[in-house]
Amino acid sequence: MTTSPLQIAVIPVTPLQQNCSLIWCTKTMRGAFVDPGGDLPTLRAAIAKTGVTIEKILITHGHIDHCGEAGVLADELGVPIEGPHEADRFWIARLDEDGRNYGIRGVPFEPTRWLVEGDEVTVGALTLAVRHCPGHTPGHVIFHHAPARIAMVGDVLFQGSIGRTDFPLGNHQDLIASIVTKLWPLGDDTVFIPGHGDPSDFGTERRHNMFVSDAALAA
Structure with missing residues (x-):
């Protein structure tokens, strides 16, 4: 049995049950956290359990449940933060304010590297493509491992839904365009891990998602 070069452990964090992903390269056992929004003791336990050496933190967007404690964890581990797109600077700057509103710790930070469409990020021997997908927030990015x-x-x-666009700087039309022009071309058989809830694949959503199925968008 061939072991996948990419392994993922999904770890729900914060009271909003945001899916933080611990991803790692099975060849090197070097990994990254994607969207470590909080619950740092739980994330530390995941590191110990898997034996992965964390080499960076990746951020999809600036909402508090996705990155409220990312800066704290990066400082603790001595690793860089890559992402999101700089258009989400607005959200990262207000993490402390949002933290008070949500009862979640939020600490503003400056990413080591802002990401743009077409960038690549590495994790161990793996390379992930970056796609800029605005709409939920203006600086939202996604990470794709093609192999x-x-x-x-x-x-x-x-699964069965799309991101909210009623937050400041959200844009529904931009979100729909991001899904259709940035996600669907990755292939129907591509499995995606969303920020909340269960994984799905793009083909299933194109058939059944009431917001962005092919039939819904053609109506």
């Missing part, structure tokens, strides 16, 4: 047919899409798309 494993897996994408981490944050709050762009969910």
Whole structure:
């Protein structure tokens, strides 16, 4: 049995049950957290359990449940933060304010590297493509590992639903365009891990998602 070069452990964090993903390269056992929004003791336990060496933190967007404690964890581990797109600077700057509103710890940070459409990020020997997918937030990005047919899409798309666009700087038309022009071309058989809830694949959503199915968009 061939072991996949990419392994993922999904760890729900914060009272909002946001799906933080611990991803790692099976060849090197080096990994990254995608959207470590909080519950740092739980994330530390995941590191110990898997034996993965964390080399960076990846952020899809600036909402508190996705990155409220990312800066704290990066400082603790001595690793860089890559993402999101700089258009989400607005959200990261207000993490402390949002933290007070939600009762979640939020600490503003400056990413080591802002990401743009077409960038790549590395995790061990793996390379993930970056796609800029605005709509839920203006600076939202997703991470795609083509060989494993897996994408981490944050709050762009969910099983049976799509990201909210009623937050400041949200834009419904931009979100729909991001899904259709950035996600669907990755292939129907691509499995995605959303920011909340269960994984799905793009083909299933194109058939059944009442917001963005082919039939819904053609109506």
